[in-house]
Amino acid sequence: MLKILVVEDEFISRTLLIEMMATYGICHVAVDGREAMDVLRRSFEHGERYDLVCLDIMMPEMDGQEVLTEIRTMERQLGLSGRQATKVIMTTALTDSQSIMKAFAEGHCEAYLTKPIDRSKLIATLRDLNLIE
Incomplete structure (x- = not known):
């Protein structure tokens, strides 16, 4: 099972994504960028890194980029x-090319999905x- x-800061988007991902692994949640960094730092320090991070771009405190x-x-x-690197799927309502290019710059993310997240596209991305x- 994946970790x-x-x-995701928005409740409905977060809930739907967790429901879609729960079949494939254990899902943990962070509601903003700062909380995500706290969780990720601890996971790296304890050698329990995440296999996948689904990361919203537009969030308070610290954005997904x-x-x-x-x-x-x-x-x-x-x-x-x-x-060995953590796979990152950027999730956002943004569809402009600048956000997409920034997310892929220097190989930073592996995939980009726009909201609302389509289950079949998500599954295809996980397979890819x-x-x-």
């Missing part, structure tokens, strides 16, 4: 890359990332 962190950059910085400091069969 999944859902980072900042969280994504911090995740990759922590991984670089620990010498983690490639297959070799997280499920």
